[in-house]
Amino acid sequence: AQTTRIAVTPGDGIGPEVVAEAVRCLETLRAKHNLALEWTRFPWPSHAWHEEYGESWPADALAQLKAYDAILLGALGDPGPMDDTNRYLLPDSISLAPLLDMRKGFDQWVCERPARLLPGARQYLKDDRAKDIDMLVIRENSEGEYVSQGGRLRPGKPDEVATQMEVFTRRATERIIRYGFEQARKRAGERVQEGRTRAFRTLDGRSCESQVCLVTKRNALRYWGDMYTEVFEKVSHDFPDVATHHELVDAACMKFVQCPWAFDVVVASNLQGDILTDLAAVLSGGMGVAPSCNLNPTDPNLPSMFEPTHGSAPDIAGQGIADPTAMLFTTARMLDWLGRIDPKLAQAGKELFDAVAADLAEQGNQQRATSQIGDAICKRLQA
Amino acid sequence: AQTTRIAVTPGDGIGPEVVAEAVRCLETLRAKHNLALEWTRFPWPSHAWHEEYGESWPADALAQLKAYDAILLGALGDPGPMDDTNRYLLPDSISLAPLLDMRKGFDQWVCERPARLLPGARQYLKDDRAKDIDMLVIRENSEGEYVSQGGRLRPGKPDEVATQMEVFTRRATERIIRYGFEQARKRAGERVQEGRTRAFRTLDGRSCESQVCLVTKRNALRYWGDMYTEVFEKVSHDFPDVATHHELVDAACMKFVQCPWAFDVVVASNLQGDILTDLAAVLSGGMGVAPSCNLNPTDPNLPSMFEPTHGSAPDIAGQGIADPTAMLFTTARMLDWLGRIDPKLAQAGKELFDAVAADLAEQGNQQRATSQIGDAICKRLQA
Ligand SMILES: CC(C)[C@H](C(=O)O)[C@@H](O)C(=O)O
Ligand SMILES: CC(C)[C@H](C(=O)O)[C@@H](O)C(=O)O
Numbered sequence: 001a002q003t004t005r006i007a008v009t010p011g012d013g014i015g016p017e018v019v020a021e022a023v024r025c026l027e028t029l030r031a032k033h034n035l036a037l038e039w040t041r042f043p044w045p046s047h048a049w050h051e052e053y054g055e056s057w058p059a060d061a062l063a064q065l066k067a068y069d070a071i072l073l074g075a076l077g078d079p080g081p082m083d084d085t086n087r088y089l090l091p092d093s094i095s096l097a098p099l100l101d102m103r104k105g106f107d108q109w110v111c112e113r114p115a116r117l118l119p120g121a122r123q124y125l126k127d128d129r130a131k132d133i134d135m136l137v138i139r140e141n142s143e144g145e146y147v148s149q150g151g152r153l154r155p156g157k158p159d160e161v162a163t164q165m166e167v168f169t170r171r172a173t174e175r176i177i178r179y180g181f182e183q184a185r186k187r188a189g190e191r192v193q194e195g196r197t198r199a200f201r202t203l204d205g206r207s208c209e210s211q212v213c214l215v216t217k218r219n220a221l222r223y224w225g226d227m228y229t230e231v232f233e234k235v236s237h238d239f240p241d242v243a244t245h246h247e248l249v250d251a252a253c254m255k256f257v258q259c260p261w262a263f264d265v266v267v268a269s270n271l272q273g274d275i276l277t278d279l280a281a282v283l284s285g286g287m288g289v290a291p292s293c294n295l296n297p298t299d300p301n302l303p304s305m306f307e308p309t310h311g312s313a314p315d316i317a318g319q320g321i322a323d324p325t326a327m328l329f330t331t332a333r334m335l336d337w338l339g340r341i342d343p344k345l346a347q348a349g350k351e352l353f354d355a356v357a358a359d360l361a362e363q364g365n366q367q368r369a370t371s372q373i374g375d376a377i378c379k380r381l382q383a
Numbered sequence: 384a385q386t387t388r389i390a391v392t393p394g395d396g397i398g399p400e401v402v403a404e405a406v407r408c409l410e411t412l413r414a415k416h417n418l419a420l421e422w423t424r425f426p427w428p429s430h431a432w433h434e435e436y437g438e439s440w441p442a443d444a445l446a447q448l449k450a451y452d453a454i455l456l457g458a459l460g461d462p463g464p465m466d467d468t469n470r471y472l473l474p475d476s477i478s479l480a481p482l483l484d485m486r487k488g489f490d491q492w493v494c495e496r497p498a499r500l501l502p503g504a505r506q507y508l509k510d511d512r513a514k515d516i517d518m519l520v521i522r523e524n525s526e527g528e529y530v531s532q533g534g535r536l537r538p539g540k541p542d543e544v545a546t547q548m549e550v551f552t553r554r555a556t557e558r559i560i561r562y563g564f565e566q567a568r569k570r571a572g573e574r575v576q577e578g579r580t581r582a583f584r585t586l587d588g589r590s591c592e593s594q595v596c597l598v599t600k601r602n603a604l605r606y607w608g609d610m611y612t613e614v615f616e617k618v619s620h621d622f623p624d625v626a627t628h629h630e631l632v633d634a635a636c637m638k639f640v641q642c643p644w645a646f647d648v649v650v651a652s653n654l655q656g657d658i659l660t661d662l663a664a665v666l667s668g669g670m671g672v673a674p675s676c677n678l679n680p681t682d683p684n685l686p687s688m689f690e691p692t693h694g695s696a697p698d699i700a701g702q703g704i705a706d707p708t709a710m711l712f713t714t715a716r717m718l719d720w721l722g723r724i725d726p727k728l729a730q731a732g733k734e735l736f737d738a739v740a741a742d743l744a745e746q747g748n749q750q751r752a753t754s755q756i757g758d759a760i761c762k763r764l765q766a
Binding site: 093124155162167168253274 | 475476479483506507508509510528529531533534535538539540541542543544545546547548549550551552553554600601602603604605606607609610613631632633634636637640641654657658660661662664665669670
């Protein structure tokens with residue numbers, strides 16, 4: 001069989017520490033199942049790299065990474081030490097640039113973050129129906145508010161004007177909405193197989209196993225709000241088995257706190273999705289557990305990228321106390337994704353997910369050393 | 384003394400029902416304290432009005448309202464009945480237009496939403512430190528993402544492009560940030576007087592009684608993100624007694640759920656503020672209690688506008704069961720604001736706030752008739 005190749009980019013801060021545990025789990029799974037799986041490590045800590053070479057990552061980083069089937073990223077965003085005026089040396093816009101570069105360069109037009117509150121994870125909401133939270137937030141990851149168009153007229157002057165353009169294409173709108181409906185259908189199928197059913201009502205009163213909720217701010221951001229609404233309605237006709245719903249982003253954020261268990265699949269624009277996926281991460285227990293998947297579902301020659309939602313946490317880096325749980329859930333999602341190349345990888349991903357979930361259920365979020373958590377999970381994988 | 388004049392616009396759905404209780408409370412307070420206070424009712428239900436005249440509100444609505452010292456709004460946004468294809472007849476963009484028109488027309492450049500979890504209000508967060516939530520979210524209300532510039536190229540065609548421009552001026556940025564610092568200082572003063580102190584740390588390690596947290600998305604929306612950051616830093620020098628902090632909007636939303644008690648004053652752009660103020664409303668118990676104040680602090684000849692955060696709730700309209708609590712808290716804030724014309728009004732506002740809070744503490748959010756809640760609060764005011 002063809003060998004699946006992963007580019008491992010540990011990145012900054014706690015990145016290398018949590019990535020080390022991910023690699024141990026991959027090794028364990030490879031040995032156990034004789035997987036045709038290989039990885040290469042690219043140690044590009046953005047702060048140190050920038051100090052040395054004046055750029056966040058090597059200029060040919062994307063060209064190097066392109067040869068792989070997936071990218072497993074630890075964390076980015078280490079600002080380095082503060083300067084004399086208490087300002088950090090390396091601004092976010094530089095240290096995090098590789099993230100946006102990869103999304104753009106590899107056309108990872110989907111950002112996907114599942115939210116399920118697993119046993120053992122921290123529960124922030126009072127209502128115990130939080131245990132029923134089972135949603136998937138799908139963020140448009142290629143355009144919209146993130147096109148970086150605009151500028152500053154008369155910077156620093158009293159009459160300065162700063163503009164930022166949002167650009168949305170119907171093509172990207174349609175593909176992300178269609179992807180959302182496909183995921184809803186797929187999730188419904190999986191639930192039915194597991195004997196878990198849900199009921200969502202359509203506008204004309206029928207009951208469906210799944211739902212897609214479109215989020216916009218069409219009452220204020222009318223142009224793309226209207227386009228999204230029209231495309232959503234049009235695509236929905238191809239999915240009569242999926243119920244539809246529309247929320248404004250402010251109301252959606254509110255309902256994520258008030259009744260998150262009422263959502264199934266949620267589709268949102270780049271910025272609104274950024275906000276909703278972070279909220280979804282909290283709903284599933286916080287940064288310590290949440291994976292983020294940047295996917296290109298259409299071009300098998302471009303790698304997708306998998307990262308935990310958390311940052312580089314420079315304050316605890318190097319101490320061996322960072323929780324690798326989110327990184328390991330992320331690795332499980334990556335293996336699941338790579339199942340499209342080799343079904344054995346999806347199976348390994350499921351095993352890893354189950355092991356991490358079992359560890360979480362048993363130990364909760366008590367303080368343990370990074371390697372201790374990795375040990376426990378590798379032991380489960382070997383059992 | 385000069386008579387203070389209020390324009391009462393009950394609006395749609397449950398608006399007239401909750402406004403009726405607000406007016407009873409105003410009557411009670413006027414009689415009790417012999418207040419020089421008058422109001423006029425403008426019954427412009429947007430759906431019915433649109434049906435009759437083809438416009439959301441009368442064309443000269445703003446000209447009529449301009450003569451008043453404040454506007455007390457019930458609710459807008461009744462879409463009317465559905466049509467044959469299950470679409471609502473009146474889109475948000477029409478039924479809610481008066482809201483945006485008033486903000487713009489009267490240059491209500493501040494939108495202010497306090498979040499405190501009062502006894503009796505619904506607590507959504509598990510952690511009981513939620514009881515310590517005491518923040519004020521200040522939203523830039525005059526420009527930014529809400530300038531309505533942009534359009535649709537080739538609408539409906541596969542190669543359609545929709546654009547939306549965000550426009551930020553340094554002038555509006557500076558005034559909203561300065562307003563935020565002033566509020567922080569004022570709140571600190573009030574707290575110290577009440578013997579409640581808080582401690583926030585500055586970048587150089589000093590401890591302050593108050594904090595302003597600026598929210599942006601400067602790592603992705605760089606142009607205005609940078610301008611906001613620079614102006615924030617500059618203005619902060621005039622307030623060495625106020626600690627400063629910067630959060631990215633996604634992290635801020637997360638922290639609103641994880642540790643909202645850590646915030647004091649939060650300043651954000653129009654859209655990001657829209658989202659954060661809705662989250663703040665949930666933190667203080669939800670739509671049922673949250674006021675929203677659209678203020679023009681600079682021009683005394685233009686009225687500010689006060690509305691509950693909730694919508695017109697057409698599903699329960701006309702049944703006499705809508706909770707007027709948010710409307711009454713809103714009315715209290717309006718009176719507090721009008722204290723700048725007549726200090727007796729601020730005193731009446733405090734009385735109303737205390738009465739509503741006492742009722743909430745005693746009755747919690749159990750189901751009562753609209754008028755029953757109004758009765759109970761009027762009785763408290765008379766006592
Ligand atoms: C780091 C930042 C640019 C990024 C984003 O806004 O997309 C992050 O918040 C995320 O969600 O992955
Ligand atoms: C109705 C809508 C246009 C409005 C806004 O987005 O400002 C509302 O959400 C609010 O917060 O007052």
